[in-house]
Amino acid sequence: MERTTDAGGAAGDKVVSLREAVARHVRDGDTVSLEGFTHLIPTAAGHEIIRQGRRGLTVVRMTADIVVDQMLAAGCVARLVSSFVGNSSAGSLGELRRRIERADPEPLEFEEYSHYGMVCRYVAGAQRLPFHPLRSYGGSDLPSVNPGIRKVTSPYPGPDGRSEQIYVVPPVNPDVTIVHAQRADRRGNTQIWGLTGVQAEAVYAADRAVVVVEELVADEVVRADPNRTLIPAHAVDAVVVCPRGAHPSFAQGYYDRDNAFYRSWSAISADPARLRAWLEEWVYGTADHAEYVAKRGEEFWARLAVGEALSGSVDYGRRL
Template sequence: MSEAIGGYVHDGATVALEGFTHLIPFAAGHEIIRQGRRGLTLVRMTPDIIADQLVAAGAVEKMIFAFTGNSSVGSLYAIRRAVEQAEPRPLHLEEYSHYGLLARYQAGAADIPFMPVRSYAGSDLPEVNTNLRKVANPYADDLETFVVPPIQPDVTIVHAQRADRYGNIQAWGILGPQQEAAFAARHVVAVVEEIVDDDIIRRDPNRTTIPGFAVDAVVECPRGTHPSFAQGYYDRDNTFYRGWSAISKDPAALQQWLHDWVYTVENHQDYLRKLGDSHFNDLIPHPHLSEPVNYGSTR
């Protein structure tokens, strides 16, 4: 992880951290903090606790997003302080709808100048985001439509369940904009629960969401999304989410948490050792297998 983050996340970079509800790359975010990165533009469809931590650590100067909050549990007070009071430093916001940001990724992946998005008609967002503009329909003179510009992050970081040694990434559950964000980026770092034999990936090719040719680095990091979850591996740590608001609300408590769980922890393995194996006893899901698929062949 330290090599991947050190090699692809640089000061001033535009960094997409994607994972929607689950597969949120917390371990990668902590390594960004640990390495002391500054001046980042954070792109994330739903910035939650990991964004709050990055902002509190002074790593982020701009956030491009669609929704931010502590997953319906509470507010993110480090982000609020940065926006409202410029503490620890100012935070600039660039807000879209969920589909608007997805369309930016799609335009970036296709390397086209813009993507039309009809849903901004009647919205207040164009009043606060000058990137939301209208263009004439070349096929009908009386119609205009909103468009968004492409985004091509310097690096996209995703977390997934598994990959092979070539970087073919397989994920299941809610995927969100992982694939689009990866294809739009100049570099991709994929963090996975496990690296598996090539044959496991080849036996189920349709589950490959990001092919190896698009991936620059693969990091095996079990339980690397905690307190988020990885479908089928471990559940969300709701106790952590419910407790975060009190930590986030108190700047001193938040800095102490970063000291105890990020700065003085060498890596995610040390983080897990500090949590203890028993912490996950109630987070291991019951098996719920899908039916096998017959990829029959004449050979």
């Protein structure tokens, strides 16, 4: 079923500003999925949620990293559901550690799964299943700290005639999923290459979906390379064009990972005053992500430029 068509454009045109997308689709108290694995992390979207002062959010993110730390420091997040927390091989997340370890400045409700457990939750959510089975919690202590991980008896007997007990995880169905991607057309057909993560499953699991992209392309570009379309238009409510919106992560083919920023974040976030000063300068002090990009300066972005590595083309064939 086709999702909402945004007013003001041609039929099926879903392109809006990031400010409008967040205002329309992210509400106080929502469960918000922010997905992107290693690259294509929806940082700009997280910053806009901070600017708009959203509160009481449950954030679902497999790899809770810098953008989650920033949203916590801004007071947006009441509950975190994740399978990894950390500064992506470069250190700690100071605000997250203060919240979990010392309830400073207030407690954070934290629900932990394994990576595969989160994948299974998204798959169950996307398929509207009541749960998803998995074997990987055998021998793990996660079930002892997370009551959402349970066991059921298989309805099918094994070779020995007995039915085994197997771990299951519940579905996750966010109110809104936000993902970053390389490109989309105006209707929301979204193309991703490189590491793909669980963006498609997270979108299908959600009630609403916002796709933030590096560039908007014509329908013909999407049709010429259909296998890169991981998220089809019917699953998308809003398309936002936001170049460099995944910084400090990278967007394969567009810009590199800002390793220096990752290395600096541990020291920034370790000091609450310094962290809040960073937010004041780079998030609250910028009207939108375009201003954030301009404030960084072209010399900065030139250091993250990447060379060309074309993947070739294929012939799908057509009837003569």
